[in-house]
Amino acid sequence: MTAPDGARRLLSTYLRPHRPAAVALVVLMLGAAALPLLGPQLLRRFVDQATAGRPLRLLIGTASAYLCVMLAGRFVNVLATYEASKLAWTATNQLREDLVEHILGLDLSFHGKHTPGELIERVDGDVTNLADFVARFLFQLVGSALLLVGTVALVFREDARIGAALVTFLATATFTIVRLQRRAVPFATADREAQAQLIGMLEERVGGAEDIRALGAADHTMHRFFEANAHVYRTDFAWQVVSGRVWVATNMLFALGTALMLGLGVVFLRRGVLTIGAVVLLFQYTIMVRRPLDHVIQQFKQLQHAAAGAARVVQLLGMHPTIVERPAAVALPPSGPLAVHFESVTFAYPTDPAGDAEDDAVLHDVSFELAAGRSLGLVGRTGSGKSTIARLLLRLYETDQGVVRIAGTDVRDVQLASLRSRVRLVTQDVQLFAADLRDNLTLFARDGGIEDDRMVEVLHDLGLGEWFASLPHGLDTVLRGDVSAGEAQLLAFARVFLVDPGLVILDEASSRLDPATEQLIDRAVDRLLENRTAILIAHRLSSLERVDEIAVVDHGRLVEHGSRVQLAADPASRFGHLLAVASTGSGR
Numbered sequence: 001m002t003a004p005d006g007a008r009r010l011l012s013t014y015l016r017p018h019r020p021a022a023v024a025l026v027v028l029m030l031g032a033a034a035l036p037l038l039g040p041q042l043l044r045r046f047v048d049q050a051t052a053g054r055p056l057r058l059l060i061g062t063a064s065a066y067l068c069v070m071l072a073g074r075f076v077n078v079l080a081t082y083e084a085s086k087l088a089w090t091a092t093n094q095l096r097e098d099l100v101e102h103i104l105g106l107d108l109s110f111h112g113k114h115t116p117g118e119l120i121e122r123v124d125g126d127v128t129n130l131a132d133f134v135a136r137f138l139f140q141l142v143g144s145a146l147l148l149v150g151t152v153a154l155v156f157r158e159d160a161r162i163g164a165a166l167v168t169f170l171a172t173a174t175f176t177i178v179r180l181q182r183r184a185v186p187f188a189t190a191d192r193e194a195q196a197q198l199i200g201m202l203e204e205r206v207g208g209a210e211d212i213r214a215l216g217a218a219d220h221t222m223h224r225f226f227e228a229n230a231h232v233y234r235t236d237f238a239w240q241v242v243s244g245r246v247w248v249a250t251n252m253l254f255a256l257g258t259a260l261m262l263g264l265g266v267v268f269l270r271r272g273v274l275t276i277g278a279v280v281l282l283f284q285y286t287i288m289v290r291r292p293l294d295h296v297i298q299q300f301k302q303l304q305h306a307a308a309g310a311a312r313v314v315q316l317l318g319m320h321p322t323i324v325e326r327p328a329a330v331a332l333p334p335s336g337p338l339a340v341h342f343e344s345v346t347f348a349y350p351t352d353p354a355g356d357a358e359d360d361a362v363l364h365d366v367s368f369e370l371a372a373g374r375s376l377g378l379v380g381r382t383g384s385g386k387s388t389i390a391r392l393l394l395r396l397y398e399t400d401q402g403v404v405r406i407a408g409t410d411v412r413d414v415q416l417a418s419l420r421s422r423v424r425l426v427t428q429d430v431q432l433f434a435a436d437l438r439d440n441l442t443l444f445a446r447d448g449g450i451e452d453d454r455m456v457e458v459l460h461d462l463g464l465g466e467w468f469a470s471l472p473h474g475l476d477t478v479l480r481g482d483v484s485a486g487e488a489q490l491l492a493f494a495r496v497f498l499v500d501p502g503l504v505i506l507d508e509a510s511s512r513l514d515p516a517t518e519q520l521i522d523r524a525v526d527r528l529l530e531n532r533t534a535i536l537i538a539h540r541l542s543s544l545e546r547v548d549e550i551a552v553v554d555h556g557r558l559v560e561h562g563s564r565v566q567l568a569a570d571p572a573s574r575f576g577h578l579l580a581v582a583s584t585g586s587g588r
Contacts, residue, residue, distance in 0.1 A: 117203025126309030133306030144292030486517030
């Protein structure tokens with residue numbers, strides 16, 4: 001799909017629900033185009049009356065009528081511009097909502113390949129350019145078209161030969177501008193892509209400013225910033241050159257057109273076909289022909305950016321998640337612990353299609369069962385595949401081979417809402433939002449049926465009572481980044497308690513906490529294990545003393561699985577060896 005096709009598709013989709021406003025806008029555009037056409041007619045009458053020696057009273061009346069028409073034209077034009085802006089932003093705001101919802105629904109593999117800054121640029125920058133296109137360029141394009149049609153008709157009315165000359169000029173100018181526009185759009189697209197990459201890089205570097213300063217990577221960061229800026233400069237320079245050629249060519253065309261119309265006017269004046277007022281009329285209409293087209297040229301940059309942005313938005317909307325809910329999907333049991341079963345699961349994260357899936361596999365033929373209500377501790381080196389098991393249970397990725405079952409049902413046959421409600425994951429990187437505490441606890445599910453009293457009760461149970469009492473507005477207090485890591489981790493546990501899932505996965509949930517806060521976490525974990533199935537992923541083996549079973553993962557393979565008590569007592573087991581090593585290390 002070409003960039004103009006993308007723009008037309010988006011405009012057609014999102015302007016259709018606003019037809020009444022669009023019709024009213026068209027009426028205003030007709031008025032904004034018709035009133036300026038009356039001005040030259042009155043001006044011609046004034047010139048002819050003056051050259052004919054008509055009374056001053058008549059000249060004043062004609063001049064007054066000209067002034068009123070021009071003022072009315074300005075007023076209608078301002079009103080039409082306002083309505084065009086209102087229509088554009090109303091329609092594109094809906095596009096923003098749909099685009100954000102679409103992005104959030106795409107697979108994690110997509111988000112792994114696109115930085116947050118790049119996606120923000122697409123949602124905000126590209127859609128803003130499209131809104132400006134509708135509010136400015138489209139309005140001027142339609143208004144200019146109406147004005148051009150009216151001007152040509154009135155020139156034909158004066159003399160068909162001059163009208164034919166004007167049409168020939170307009171056809172030549174239009175053909176030239178369209179050809180230049182098509183050549184310029186790829187340069188505008190490249191410019192938008194370069195700016196999106198720059199914003200994405202800035203977002204990442206600003207977010208990691210603390211690490212960059214601590215590790216002395218400022219020089220490297222500035223070098224990369226210079227490279228990204230240089231790329232933006234090159235793409236923008238190339239686009240400016242092409243855009244400048246369009247502007248120069250247009251000016252030359254209009255200069256020739258003006259000279260042609262004036263020359264024809266003088267010829268017909270000498271032949272007695274036209275009056276001096278008619279020549280002035282033709283000159284005014286020639287200026288009016290240039291003025292709307294000149295406005296279009298001034299907005300040419302906006303047209304190119306809008307077309308490029310629309311193509312990128314359509315491309316993004318054309319991406320579909322691979323993880324979708326099947327038509328006959330079922331819900332998990334609404335209460336009680338959930339059993340887990342991995343059957344010969346092999347999985348590799350999406351990479352280059354030409355790569356070797358077997359060599360890239362993170363999990364190899366993993367099989368284990370965890371009965372409902374039991375707890376499992378997953379141990380292994382970093383990168384062994386422990387967190388991948390958690391992601392497959394939440395169906396954030398699809399298995400390449402094998403089946404993941406929860407409560408006896410293939411996760412691919414489970415309703416996504418039910419799966420994400422009955423299975424909850426808590427990681428060490430807790431995401432808190434710039435919103436009030438209530439929204440942070442319920443994740444913006446105001447209609448989830450969770451009462452305020454229940455939230456307060458959970459906060460007190462988790463040891464956050466004193467912290468909650470210090471908040472100036474209670475649950476309505478907006479969290480603004482002044483929450484400690486320990487408090488954030490406990491808030492993440494509060495989210496789990498409020499929804500009461502049947503399966504809880506803790507992925508290094510206490511690895512960054514101080515001893516006092518870790519004691520609060522340990523107490524919360526003890527409560528979580530009651531009448532729930534739980535999987536605990538941890539590097540510190542001391543945090544696995546409460547689990548029923550242990551599974552050891554090594555290079556994506558499940559190399560050991562059994563009772564924690566039995567494995568701990570067996571010095572020949574891998575888990576027993578890990579305990580011995582940990583004990584020796586702590587003894588030092």
